[in-house]
Amino acid sequence: MLKYLPFFLLYAVALSAVLASRGFRGTAAPLAAPGDPAGKRRTRLLIVGATGATGRQLVAQALERGYEVTALVRETSRLPVYHPKLRVVEVDVLDYAAVEEVVRGQEAVVSALGHKRFLGPTRILSEGTRNLLRAMKAHGVGRFVCVTTLGIGDSAGRMGIYYTFFVIPLIVPFYFWDKTRQERLIAASDAEWVIVRPGRLTNGTKRGACRHGPGVGSFLATVRVSRADVADFMLDQVESDAYLRQAPGVARG
Numbered sequence: 001m002l003k004y005l006p007f008f009l010l011y012a013v014a015l016s017a018v019l020a021s022r023g024f025r026g027t028a029a030p031l032a033a034p035g036d037p038a039g040k041r042r043t044r045l046l047i048v049g050a051t052g053a054t055g056r057q058l059v060a061q062a063l064e065r066g067y068e069v070t071a072l073v074r075e076t077s078r079l080p081v082y083h084p085k086l087r088v089v090e091v092d093v094l095d096y097a098a099v100e101e102v103v104r105g106q107e108a109v110v111s112a113l114g115h116k117r118f119l120g121p122t123r124i125l126s127e128g129t130r131n132l133l134r135a136m137k138a139h140g141v142g143r144f145v146c147v148t149t150l151g152i153g154d155s156a157g158r159m160g161i162y163y164t165f166f167v168i169p170l171i172v173p174f175y176f177w178d179k180t181r182q183e184r185l186i187a188a189s190d191a192e193w194v195i196v197r198p199g200r201l202t203n204g205t206k207r208g209a210c211r212h213g214p215g216v217g218s219f220l221a222t223v224r225v226s227r228a229d230v231a232d233f234m235l236d237q238v239e240s241d242a243y244l245r246q247a248p249g250v251a252r253g
């Protein structure tokens with residue numbers, strides 16, 4: 001077995017290099033057309049992946065912040081939350097017609113789309129995101145906040161050595177590859193986008209403070225952050241222009 005180790009290490013390093021070059025790097029060009037008028041507060045949010053662990057945090061916190069929330073889910077029964085400002089709509093993000101229908105009338109889209117089909121090539125993240133961006137353009141919805149991950153684009157390697165040399169090359173290479181496609185689609189769009197790249201997600205409580213920015217993450221240890229804090233940071237990006245057309249990393253403060 002040991003004789004194969006150099007080949008495996010070579011594969012892991014090459015994969016990291018490819019993920020680095022294929023994901024989003026740097027800061028995108030400023031928007032050609034101005035977005036919403038300054039000072040305008042968005043009130044209607046579409047949350048994608050709302051039945052997921054991060055999505056549920058997004059829904060709960062967005063309602064706490066007073067937004068009118070539309071939760072995009074595949075099965076209504078998986079989100080047993082009732083609130084006068086919450087509408088739950090069954091849509092598969094891969095079905096463009098249904099996506100267009102639900103995006104119409106929104107003021108921002110926040111996506112925590114994910115899945116566990118790690119073992120083969122998939123395009124769920126990129127195709128789902130393509131549909132969202134297309135529908136947003138069709139209906140003039142500007143703001144798009146989307147979670148991807150540390151470890152791609154200019155954050156390659158920053159999920160730490162365990163991810164770089166074990167998890168990514170052995171368990172999630174296809175998933176991470178699709179995330180690079182997802183990032184490139186977002187970066188090439190004319191939406192007012194923010195890509196949020198968290199470290200390893202935990203189900204810890206919200207601290208209300210995390211480290212964020214381009215230098216977050218470590219080449220050695222894996223940084224962590226709770227889904228609750230990621231959701232909090234993502235919702236901040238709905239109103240803030242601080243990271244407009246950028247891809248900040250996020251980790252526990």
Ligand SMILES: NC(=O)c1ccc[n+]([C@@H]2O[C@H](COP(=O)([O-])OP(=O)(O)OC[C@H]3O[C@@H](n4cnc5c(N)ncnc54)[C@H](OP(=O)(O)O)[C@@H]3O)[C@@H](O)[C@H]2O)c1
Binds near residue numbers: 053055078113128150
């Ligand atoms: N786990 C980590 O340590 C880690 C680290 C960094 C980044 N991330 C990323 O963070 C994101 C959120 O993670 P998470 O653990 O909260 O995800 P999760 O619990 O797996 O939730 C994923 C959500 O996406 C939805 N979804 C999947 N396919 C869909 C489709 N075709 N149409 C509509 N909805 C669909 C799922 O719906 P169903 O409930 O119907 O399946 C679910 O609501 C993911 O992109 C993940 O890769 C994770």
